[in-house]
Amino acid sequence: MQQLIYFFRKYKYFLFFLLLEFIALFFTINNNNFHRSKFISSANEITGGLYEKTTQISNYFNLKSQNEELILENKNLKNLLEKYTSKEDSTVRVSVIDTINYQQKYTYTEAKIYSNNFNNPNNFILLNKGKNHGINIEMAVVNSKGIIGITEDVSANYVRVQSILNSNSKINAKLKNSSHFGTLIWDGKDYNIVQLEDIPKQAAIKVGDTIITGGMSTIFPAGILIGTIQKINTESSNNSLDIKLFNDMSNIDNVYIVTALDKEEIRTLNNTINE
Numbered sequence: 001m002q003q004l005i006y007f008f009r010k011y012k013y014f015l016f017f018l019l020l021e022f023i024a025l026f027f028t029i030n031n032n033n034f035h036r037s038k039f040i041s042s043a044n045e046i047t048g049g050l051y052e053k054t055t056q057i058s059n060y061f062n063l064k065s066q067n068e069e070l071i072l073e074n075k076n077l078k079n080l081l082e083k084y085t086s087k088e089d090s091t092v093r094v095s096v097i098d099t100i101n102y103q104q105k106y107t108y109t110e111a112k113i114y115s116n117n118f119n120n121p122n123n124f125i126l127l128n129k130g131k132n133h134g135i136n137i138e139m140a141v142v143n144s145k146g147i148i149g150i151t152e153d154v155s156a157n158y159v160r161v162q163s164i165l166n167s168n169s170k171i172n173a174k175l176k177n178s179s180h181f182g183t184l185i186w187d188g189k190d191y192n193i194v195q196l197e198d199i200p201k202q203a204a205i206k207v208g209d210t211i212i213t214g215g216m217s218t219i220f221p222a223g224i225l226i227g228t229i230q231k232i233n234t235e236s237s238n239n240s241l242d243i244k245l246f247n248d249m250s251n252i253d254n255v256y257i258v259t260a261l262d263k264e265e266i267r268t269l270n271n272t273i274n275e
Contacts, residue, residue: 030109067254073163075109078108078256087239090175102176104261105257105261106221106260107261108256108257109133110252110255111127111254111257113127113252113253114128118250124160124163124166125141125149125160125161126160127141127158127159127160127161128158129250130158130159131154131155135151136154137152137154138151138152139151139257139259140221140260141161142220142255142258143254143255145225145246146225146247148163148249153262157244163249164184164186165191165194166201169186170184171183171217173213173222174213175209175211176209176211177204178204180203180205181214182198183245191250192244192248192249193240194226195241195242196211196241197238197240198240200239205232205239207230208228210226211241211243218262219263221258225246226243226246227244227245228246229242230243
């Protein structure tokens with residue numbers, strides 16, 4: 001308290017001068033339209049700049065929640081798109097959405113990666129969804145850039161995914177511009193490159209062609225992006241292609257788990273045929 005009193009005593013003339021300046025400015029601004037408009041304009045610019053900086057800082061710290069909202073919205077759009085694109089007739093009925101009328105074949109569940117291996121011969125990925133979220137084994141895992149892997153082992157709240165970077169991975173894939181298909185594998189060398197085996201010699205292919213999922217299994221929907229042809233190996237009886245993945249498998253975070261709604265029905269029918 002004594003220091004405060006000492007401060008006022010020491011700077012009393014200067015503080016009195018500032019008070020007089022404030023009073024003079026107050027009367028000048030109130031009694032002069034030009035000065036008032038200039039003051040308001042300057043004040044708005046200053047406060048506007050402060051609000052802009054505050055908003056930018058707030059938005060930066062809210063990026064995580066905004067990203068999660070976008071992932072959830074994207075999942076809902078994927079499910080809605082699947083309902084419309086899978087229906088047999090061309091009549092659009094917005095008011096009624098059900099899996100029977102629209103022949104929906106797949107649903108999507110968003111998930112986050114907890115761990116991701118990509119430098120071993122057999123790599124796995126751990127996701128934060130499990131049986132409590134309707135997840136089972138042999139479900140496709142994808143993201144916006146393409147395929148990630150297939151669920152292999154599931155607990156109540158987590159699922160282990162066999163990455164496409166796994167020597168045991170075998171996925172049906174095809175050329176986007178033709179009906180020729182083969183088996184997608186990984187030779188364990190480069191996490192950016194996988195191999196597409198058993199492409200017929202007569203297939204019209206060139207470096208840069210896009211490879212997608214073939215849809216001939218009960219796991220992956222047809223047409224999911226995989227990558228582009230980087231190299232064509234013609235030594236064997238059928239072509240073997242090196243495919244550069246669209247995904248950087250060392251830098252993936254949020255994914256979608258795909259549920260094939262017709263999987264059990266198709267498997268039951270196939271088992272009946274085989275018998």
